[in-house]
Amino acid sequence: MTTGPLEGVRILDFTWAWAGPHATLLLAFLGAEVIKVESRHRLDHTRLRSLVAGPTMTDPDHSVIFNDLNVGKLSLTLNLSQPKAVEIAKRIARISDVVTQNMRPGVMERLGLGYDDLKAVKPDIIMLSSSAVGATGPERTYTGYAPTFAAMSGLAYITGYPDGPPMPLSGAVDLRVGTTSAFAILAALYYRARTGKGQHIDLSSTEAVSTLIGHTFMDYTMNGRVQTRAGNRDHMMAPHNCYPCLGEDKWVTIAVACEEEWDALRQVVGDGRLEDGRFADAPSRWQNQEALDQLIGEWTASHSQEEVTEALQKAGVAAMPLLDGPALVQDAHLRERGVLEPLQHPTIGERLTVSPPWKLSRTPAQIRRPGPLLGEHNQYVLGELLGMSGDEIERLVAEEVVY
Amino acid sequence: MAETALAGVKVLEYCQMISGPYCGKLLADLGAEVIKVEEPPAGDAARRRGPFPNDVSHPEKSGLFLYLNTNKLGITIDLGTASGRQIFQRLAEQTDVLLEDRPPGEMARLGLDYASLSAINPRLIVASITPFGQTGPYRDYKSYHLNLYHASGHSSFFYVAPRDRRKGPPVMAGGQVGDYDGGLAAAVATLAALFARLTSGQGQYIDISKFEALLALERVVVARFANTPDPPPWPGMVGGLMPCRDGYVVVTAVQNHQWQALMELMGNPAWAQDEKCHDEFTRSQHRDEIQPLLEEWMAQHTKEELYHKGQSLGVPIGPVNTAAEITHWPQARQRGFFAQLDHSQAGRLEYPTAAYSMPETPWRAERAAPLLGEHNEQIYCGRLGYSREQLTRMTAAGTI
Numbered sequence: 001m002t003t004g005p006l007e008g009v010r011i012l013d014f015t016w017a018w019a020g021p022h023a024t025l026l027l028a029f030l031g032a033e034v035i036k037v038e039s040r041h042r043l044d045h046t047r048l049r050s051l052v053a054g055p056t057m058t059d060p061d062h063s064v065i066f067n068d069l070n071v072g073k074l075s076l077t078l079n080l081s082q083p084k085a086v087e088i089a090k091r092i093a094r095i096s097d098v099v100t101q102n103m104r105p106g107v108m109e110r111l112g113l114g115y116d117d118l119k120a121v122k123p124d125i126i127m128l129s130s131s132a133v134g135a136t137g138p139e140r141t142y143t144g145y146a147p148t149f150a151a152m153s154g155l156a157y158i159t160g161y162p163d164g165p166p167m168p169l170s171g172a173v174d175l176r177v178g179t180t181s182a183f184a185i186l187a188a189l190y191y192r193a194r195t196g197k198g199q200h201i202d203l204s205s206t207e208a209v210s211t212l213i214g215h216t217f218m219d220y221t222m223n224g225r226v227q228t229r230a231g232n233r234d235h236m237m238a239p240h241n242c243y244p245c246l247g248e249d250k251w252v253t254i255a256v257a258c259e260e261e262w263d264a265l266r267q268v269v270g271d272g273r274l275e276d277g278r279f280a281d282a283p284s285r286w287q288n289q290e291a292l293d294q295l296i297g298e299w300t301a302s303h304s305q306e307e308v309t310e311a312l313q314k315a316g317v318a319a320m321p322l323l324d325g326p327a328l329v330q331d332a333h334l335r336e337r338g339v340l341e342p343l344q345h346p347t348i349g350e351r352l353t354v355s356p357p358w359k360l361s362r363t364p365a366q367i368r369r370p371g372p373l374l375g376e377h378n379q380y381v382l383g384e385l386l387g388m389s390g391d392e393i394e395r396l397v398a399e400e401v402v403y
Numbered sequence: 404m405a406e407t408a409l410a411g412v413k414v415l416e417y418c419q420m421i422s423g424p425y426c427g428k429l430l431a432d433l434g435a436e437v438i439k440v441e442e443p444p445a446g447d448a449a450r451r452r453g454p455f456p457n458d459v460s461h462p463e464k465s466g467l468f469l470y471l472n473t474n475k476l477g478i479t480i481d482l483g484t485a486s487g488r489q490i491f492q493r494l495a496e497q498t499d500v501l502l503e504d505r506p507p508g509e510m511a512r513l514g515l516d517y518a519s520l521s522a523i524n525p526r527l528i529v530a531s532i533t534p535f536g537q538t539g540p541y542r543d544y545k546s547y548h549l550n551l552y553h554a555s556g557h558s559s560f561f562y563v564a565p566r567d568r569r570k571g572p573p574v575m576a577g578g579q580v581g582d583y584d585g586g587l588a589a590a591v592a593t594l595a596a597l598f599a600r601l602t603s604g605q606g607q608y609i610d611i612s613k614f615e616a617l618l619a620l621e622r623v624v625v626a627r628f629a630n631t632p633d634p635p636p637w638p639g640m641v642g643g644l645m646p647c648r649d650g651y652v653v654v655t656a657v658q659n660h661q662w663q664a665l666m667e668l669m670g671n672p673a674w675a676q677d678e679k680c681h682d683e684f685t686r687s688q689h690r691d692e693i694q695p696l697l698e699e700w701m702a703q704h705t706k707e708e709l710y711h712k713g714q715s716l717g718v719p720i721g722p723v724n725t726a727a728e729i730t731h732w733p734q735a736r737q738r739g740f741f742a743q744l745d746h747s748q749a750g751r752l753e754y755p756t757a758a759y760s761m762p763e764t765p766w767r768a769e770r771a772a773p774l775l776g777e778h779n780e781q782i783y784c785g786r787l788g789y790s791r792e793q794l795t796r797m798t799a800a801g802t803i
Binding site: 004005006018026030045064065068069132133134136137138139140141142143144145146147148149150151152153154155156157158159160161164165166167168169170171172175176177179180181182183184186187188189190191193194195197198199200201202203204205206207208210211212213214215216217218219220221222223224225226227229230231232234235236237240241242243244251253254255257313316317318319320321322323324325326328329332333334336337339340351352353354355356357358359360361362363 | 406408409411429433452453454455456457458466467469470471517535536538539540541543544545546547549550551553554555556557558559569572573574575576577578579580583584587588589590591592594595596597598599601603605606607608609610611612614615616618619620621622623624625626627628629630643644646651652653655657658714717719720721722723724725726727729730733734735737738740749752753754755756757758759760761762763764
C-alpha cells in the first residue's frame with residue numbers, strides 16, 4: 001500500500017454542508033486522517049435532507065450526498081453544547097495538525113474553540129475558518145450557501161443567455177470554495193513544516209469564487225465596463241456555441257480559435273455551405289456569427305454527437321458532445337482512466353464515487369473507506385487516540401457528551 | 404517584510420492562457436519564484452485576449468494576462484531550437500516544479516518530459532495540465548472552455564426549476580471559470596507533491612485532466628446519476644433567484660428556521676400558515692404556487708434593502724452583484740480584497756487578490772505581470788552565467 005502525501009497529518013474537522021467537507025475530502029484523498037466532529041444534537045444536514053436527494057431521510061447513515069462528500073473520513077460524535085465535549089475537542093486538537101470549521105464567525109469562539117483557545121493547547125495549530133463573506137469586515141456575521149456565493153461573487157451575473165436572467169449555478173460553487181480552502185491549508189502546512197509556525201486562515205467563500213473569474217474585474221478597473229451574460233459565445237472566437245444533433249436534446253459544442261481550425265471545419269462540413277464572404281476572416285465570422293451558427297447547426301442536426309465530435313477532432317477542431325449524468329457514467333474515457341470507482345458502504349451498498357481530480361505518480365490518491373456512519377469512530381478516537389477507558393466512554397455516552 | 408508560505412520554492416511555468424498560468428499565479432502569490440517561459444515572438448496567447456484599456460489590443464495590456472501572471476518573472480525561449488531546449492533543460496535542473504500544458508507527447512518529443520528531466524533532477528515535480536489528461540481515448544482531443552464545460556456535465560446540472568427552463572441549448576458559466584478550476588486542482592496536487600517531497604526527497608509526475616477537474620466539482624450529482632439511473636426530477640427550490648426592484652437576489656431559505664426568518668422579513672403573510680408551507684418538501688411540491696408570492700413581494704424592494712434586512716434576521720440572502728458593485732463593496736474593501744499594482748505599460752490598476760487571509764504568510768503584491776522577456780538578462784546572465792554578448796546573439800538568433 002502506498003502512502004499519501006499527507007500521511008501522518010491529522011485534521012480535526014468541524015465543517016458541515018458542502019464547501020467545508022469538500023476541503024477535507026480532498027485532504028483525506030491525499031492521505032490525511034480527518035476526524036469529523038458531529039452530533040445528533042446538530043447533524044450535518046446533508047445526512048438528513050437534500051432537495052437533490054429527494055425526500056427527507058430519517059436515518060443519518062443512509063445519505064448518499066453525505067457519503068459522497070465525506071469519503072475516507074472518520075466520524076466522532078461530540079455534543080459541543082456540553083463543556084465536557086469542548087474539553088475533549090481540545091484534547092484532540094492538541095494531537096492534531098489542522099482544525100477546520102465553517103460555522104458563522106464568532107460561534108467557535110463562543111464555544112471556547114476559537115483559534116486563541118486552540119493555539120493555547122497546540123501552539124503550531126493551523127486553523128481554517130471558512131464563512132460566507134469572511135470573518136472580518138462589517139458583514140462578517142452574514143451567512144450564505146453556494147447560490148448566494150455565486151450571486152455575490154459576480155459569477156451569476158455573467159452566466160446566462162444574453163436576453164435572460166443571471167444564473168446562480170449549483171453545488172459546484174461550494175466545491176470550488178472547498179478546493180480553494182484545501183489549497184490554503186496545504187500552503188500553511190508547507191510553511192509550518194519548514195518554520196514550525198501555524199496560523200489562522202480566514203477564508204471568504206464569496207471572494208473565493210470572485211478570484212476564479214478574476215480577469216472579468218480587470219475590464220471594470222481598466223474601462224469602467226461591466227461584463228454581462230453572453231450565453232455560449234466568446235468575445236473573440238466564432239464559431240463558439242452548442243449545436244443540435246440527432247436525437248432529443250442532444251448537443252455538440254464547437255469552438256474555433258484560428259484560421260487553421262476554421263479551414264479544418266470547412267473541410268469536414270465539406271459541402272460548401274461555409275464558403276461565404278461573410279466568413280472570410282475571424283472578425284467577419286464574429287460579426288456574422290448568427291448566420292454562421294445557423295449554417296453549422298443545420299449541418300450538425302443531421303449527425304449524431306459522436307459523428308460530429310470524431311470527424312472534427314480528427315481534423316483538429318475542438319468539438320465535444322454535451323454529456324449529462326447518464327452519459328458520463330458510460331463515458332469510455334472516464335472508464336479507462338478509472339474516474340468512477342466502486343465503493344462499498346455498509347448501509348447503502350455499493351456506490352460509484354468520483355475519484356480525485358489529479359493523478360500523482362508516486363503518492364496516488366486512495367479511497368480508503370466510504371463516508372463514515374455517525375459516530376463510527378468514537379472508540380478509535382476516544383479510546384485509542386485519547387486513551388480513555390471503556391467505562392469512561394460509556395459514561396460520556398450516557399451523559400450525552402458523546403452524542 | 405512578512406514571510407511567504409512558499410519562499411524558496413522554484414517553479415518553471417511553460418503554460419498559456421488560464422489553467423496553467425492560474426496554477427503558477429497561486430504559487431507565485433504565496434511566495435514561490437515562478438519563471439514563466441514564453442515562446443518568442445508573440446508569447447502567451449492570453450496577451451492577445453484582453454480585455455484591453457479602451458479596447459486597443461496591446462500584448463502588455465491584456466487584463467487576462469495581467470491578472471493571471473502577477474508576481475512572476477518572464478523569459479522567452481524558442482523550444483523549437485536545440486539551444487532553446489538546452490536552456491530549458493538547464494533551468495529544469497534548478498527547479499522544484501515544472502508546470503506544462505502542451506498536448507500529450509509533445510514534451511517527450513522535445514526531450515523535456517518527466518522521464519528525461521527527472522533523470523537529471525530526481526527531486527523535480529512535473530505537473531501536466533491538459534484538457535483530458537495523458538491517457539485514454541480523448542487524450543489527443545482539443546478542447547476549449549466551452550467544450551470542457553458542457554462535456555463535464557455542468558450545464559445539464561443547472562438547478563433551474565422546470566417552470567423556468569427554456570428550450571434550446573444549455574449555457575456555460577461565464578468568466579471561463581472552468582479553466583481556472585483546472586489550475587486550482589493542479590495547484591492543490593502540486594502543493595501535496597511538494598509536501599510529500601519534504602520527507603521523501605523525491606519528486607513525482609502529476610497528470611491533471613481539466614475535464615476531470617470540472618467533473619469532480621459535480622461529484623455529488625454525477626454519483627447520483629451513476630447509482631440511480633433514473634433519478635426523480637428535481638422540483639426546484641422555493642426562493643432561489645428572484646427579480647427585485649433594481650436587479651436580482653438569491654435566497655436559500657431551505658431549513659425551517661431560515662424559512663421562518665424569511666417570513667418575518669416579509670411581515671409574516673397569512674398564506675405562510677398554510678400546510679403547503681410546512682417544510683422544504685411541501686414547499687417544493689407547491690413551488691408553482693408559493694414562488695410567485697415571494698417574487699411579487701421581492702419586486703417591491705431593492706437588493707441592498709433585502710440583503711441587509713434579510714441577513715439581520717438570519718435569512719441566507721445575497722444580491723446578484725456586478726464586477727462594479729463588488730469592486731465598491733464595503734465588505735471586500737475593508738478586507739483588502741483588492742490591491743493596486745504598478746505595471747510599466749498598463750499603469751496602476753486594481754486587482755482581486757485572494758480569498759484567504761493568512762496572517763503569518765500574507766498574499767503578496769510584489770510585482771505585476773512580466774513584460775515579454777522582461778527577465779531574460781536577470782535569468783540568463785545572472786542565473787545561468789551567459790554573457791551579455793551571448794544574450795545579444797541568442798536574441799538575434801531567435802533562440803530567446
